Amino acid sequence: MQQYIIRRVLLNFLVIFLVATMVFLALRIDTTNVVRNASGACLGGAINTQNGAQTCLSITKAQLGLNHSLPVQYWDYLKKLAVGDLGRSFKSQNPVMGEIRQRVAPTIELGLLEIIVAVIVALPIGIISAIRQDTWVDYILRFVSIAFLGIPIFVIALVTIIVTSRFAGGTALPDWFGPHQTYYSLASDPYQNLKIMFAPAIIGGLGTGAVIMRFLRSQMLEVLRQDYVRTAWSKGLRERVVISRHALKNALIPVLTLIGILLGSIVSANIVLETIYTIPGIGNYVVFAVAQNPDFPVIQGIVIVVATTLVFINLLVDVAYGWLDPRIRYS
Amino acid sequence: MAYEEQAIPTVTTAAPAAAPLRRAKWWSGVLKFIRKKPLGAIGFAIVGVLIFATLGTPKLSFGAPSLPDRPLGFELGRPWLQRYSPDATFKLNSRAQIFEGVSSEHWLGTDKAGRDVWSRVINGARRSLFVGIWALILATIIGATIGIVSGYFGGLLDTVVQRLMDALQSFPPLIALILLVSINPLTTSPNLLVIAFALGFVGIPSVQRIVRAVVLATREQQYVEAARTIGASDLRTMRYYILPNIMASIIIVFSTGLGVAILAESTLGFIAPDKLPVGPSWGVMLNEAQPVIVDHPLPGLASCIAIAAAVLGFNLAGDALRDVLDPRLRLT
Numbered sequence: 144m145q146q147y148i149i150r151r152v153l154l155n156f157l158v159i160f161l162v163a164t165m166v167f168l169a170l171r172i173d174t175t176n177v178v179r180n181a182s183g184a185c186l187g188g189a190i191n192t193q194n195g196a197q198t199c200l201s202i203t204k205a206q207l208g209l210n211h212s213l214p215v216q217y218w219d220y221l222k223k224l225a226v227g228d229l230g231r232s233f234k235s236q237n238p239v240m241g242e243i244r245q246r247v248a249p250t251i252e253l254g255l256l257e258i259i260v261a262v263i264v265a266l267p268i269g270i271i272s273a274i275r276q277d278t279w280v281d282y283i284l285r286f287v288s289i290a291f292l293g294i295p296i297f298v299i300a301l302v303t304i305i306v307t308s309r310f311a312g313g314t315a316l317p318d319w320f321g322p323h324q325t326y327y328s329l330a331s332d333p334y335q336n337l338k339i340m341f342a343p344a345i346i347g348g349l350g351t352g353a354v355i356m357r358f359l360r361s362q363m364l365e366v367l368r369q370d371y372v373r374t375a376w377s378k379g380l381r382e383r384v385v386i387s388r389h390a391l392k393n394a395l396i397p398v399l400t401l402i403g404i405l406l407g408s409i410v411s412a413n414i415v416l417e418t419i420y421t422i423p424g425i426g427n428y429v430v431f432a433v434a435q436n437p438d439f440p441v442i443q444g445i446v447i448v449v450a451t452t453l454v455f456i457n458l459l460v461d462v463a464y465g466w467l468d469p470r471i472r473y474s
Numbered sequence: 475m476a477y478e479e480q481a482i483p484t485v486t487t488a489a490p491a492a493a494p495l496r497r498a499k500w501w502s503g504v505l506k507f508i509r510k511k512p513l514g515a516i517g518f519a520i521v522g523v524l525i526f527a528t529l530g531t532p533k534l535s536f537g538a539p540s541l542p543d544r545p546l547g548f549e550l551g552r553p554w555l556q557r558y559s560p561d562a563t564f565k566l567n568s569r570a571q572i573f574e575g576v577s578s579e580h581w582l583g584t585d586k587a588g589r590d591v592w593s594r595v596i597n598g599a600r601r602s603l604f605v606g607i608w609a610l611i612l613a614t615i616i617g618a619t620i621g622i623v624s625g626y627f628g629g630l631l632d633t634v635v636q637r638l639m640d641a642l643q644s645f646p647p648l649i650a651l652i653l654l655v656s657i658n659p660l661t662t663s664p665n666l667l668v669i670a671f672a673l674g675f676v677g678i679p680s681v682q683r684i685v686r687a688v689v690l691a692t693r694e695q696q697y698v699e700a701a702r703t704i705g706a707s708d709l710r711t712m713r714y715y716i717l718p719n720i721m722a723s724i725i726i727v728f729s730t731g732l733g734v735a736i737l738a739e740s741t742l743g744f745i746a747p748d749k750l751p752v753g754p755s756w757g758v759m760l761n762e763a764q765p766v767i768v769d770h771p772l773p774g775l776a777s778c779i780a781i782a783a784a785v786l787g788f789n790l791a792g793d794a795l796r797d798v799l800d801p802r803l804r805l806t
Contacts, residue, residue, distance in 0.1 A: 161641035293786035411646030450644035
């Protein structure tokens with residue numbers, strides 16, 4: 144086990160290194176636009192003289208650290224990365240690490256709320272759908288889950304905004320389900336914060352819940368067919384005991400790993416919701432960083448941070464899986 | 475349950491004696507499919523409608539008041555190969571107003587520039603399908619090739635390829651997509667094919683993973699062993715013994731991937747509309763409609779429904795196809 148974990152950690156670092164290299168190279172394919180855009184203020188004054196424009200560009204290039212050759216830049220980048228320094232943002236000149244740290248709280252909060260909503264919804268629905276397999280209850284629940292899986296999250300969000308604002312204008316609903324102009328953090332104003340997070344958490348949670356529900360249903364069906372469940376039935380145990388103690392406990396193990404994997408991808412899953420509901424999280428930040436004028440250090444930083452969380456959560460999930468289900472042996 | 479489902483699409487296995495009744499058999503096959511897989515049937519119906527909509531000739535000017543003269547709101551003919559009409563050049567019709575309501579001239583009203591929403595939704599279908607199909611062609615060809623080779627040879631090559639795929643997959647997909655389309659040195663202006671290939675590139679690791687898993691199982695089959703014994707080369711084994719046997723899985727990956735690609739295209743249009751070429755696209759329409767969605771919900775709602783229906787349709791159809799062709803893939 145120990146050996147397995149050590150090997151996986153080393154492999155994870157290899158993956159992170161590959162990610163860092165790929166994002167670095169992808170960004171360096173075309174730097175002329177970035178330099179030109181970044182030197183806008185300087186160019187404005189010197190646009191008329193060819194020489195002035197050239198000096199402007201080269202000054203900006205040096206400021207952004209793009210004047211060195213590619214291997215030199217790469218080596219510098221890796222050296223900084225090794226000590227956890229992600230460089231400074233092109234736009235704000237602040238250290239990227241600090242900028243990410245500022246914005247990570249709303250993203251994690253939203254992600255956790257989503258998972259909570261998802262689990263609360265998916266657990267009972269998945270169980271009912273499995274123990275009442277192929278009845279009309281099952282069909283309806285499955286149809287709803289397929290709808291939530293298939294219909295894009297931003298479509299659900301926008302339709303909710305339309306419906307609540309058009310048809311419930313006078314009530315409190317638009318306030319709870321609509322986007323807000325200003326953001327309040329959880330620490331500064333918990334009630335306002337809850338209001339802002341409410342709609343995205345519910346909508347994102349239902350989308351995630353549909354994934355969990357489908358998986359739980361198939362796992363439950365699998366477990367309900369096992370011999371030990373039949374034994375439990377034939378011992379004359381009550382349905383509640385068979386379902387909750389014998390079946391659910393075993394069906395939940397793979398579901399827990401799924402929840403872990405979903406937790407690892409909250410950043411990329413929430414980009415759209417953060418944009419619609421104007422939540423200043425990582426997703427919103429990365430869209431801003433990629434949009435008109437790519438902010439290289441920010442993009443690199445976020446991609447590396449996201450990839451790192453993803454691979455290590457996956458490792459945790461695998462280890463937890465072996466711990467919860469001792470039949471699984473890693474070699 | 476799985477056994478019954480496997481047997482559904484066998485429409486042509488009717489007994490030779492029943493040849494005159496073949497037409498009836500064909501219909502009964504379809505009916506049986508609808509009865510057994512109602513959701514899949516709905517999916518295929520939606521996909522059919524979508525494909526039908528792409529057969530229409532795009533309007534050059536989306537202010538077109540002549541629209542309802544056509545029975546469907548668009549003219550059939552001269553399909554797919556025609557260039558996408560840039561709606562930047564549309565002529566504002568004198569009769570068209572911005573944010574007009576539903577009328578016989580504009581079935582779904584008009585948007586913020588007086589363009590007809592219905593014809594834009596119809597044209598958006600062409601774009602979505604175009605991007606989706608090209609993306610999946612790239613993703614399946616490259617992903618399946620890598621998957622077959624790495625799954626077949628295994629060993630060090632497989633380990634290296636898997637780590638590379640891990641790295642590609644731990645990129646946040648949407649960020650990777652925006653990045654790819656915003657730094658393309660191939661074109662100075664956004665190009666639809668570049669968008670499609672970027673989408674396909676992002677999809678390669680997931681295709682590769684599924685194909686590799688299926689190849690790993692197929693590799694151990696006796697007929698593969700037999701082929702090796704009679705001296706078939708690696709290439710020949712892969713081409714004539716493994717590939718035909720994993721074709722069902724590849725078709726499934728392709729069809730389920732289409733929904734994902736269409737969703738990704740509209741998400742991209744919604745998040746970063748300036749990265750897409752001008753033209754009627756569902757995601758871009760939604761982005762344009764979003765700021766005024768409370769006061770003028772119609773254009774936004776129309777593209778919402780179009781995206782939801784298309785993605786749902788491809789998902790349902792893909793799921794049904796998977797259940798029928800290869801139930802083993804259900805949990806992957």
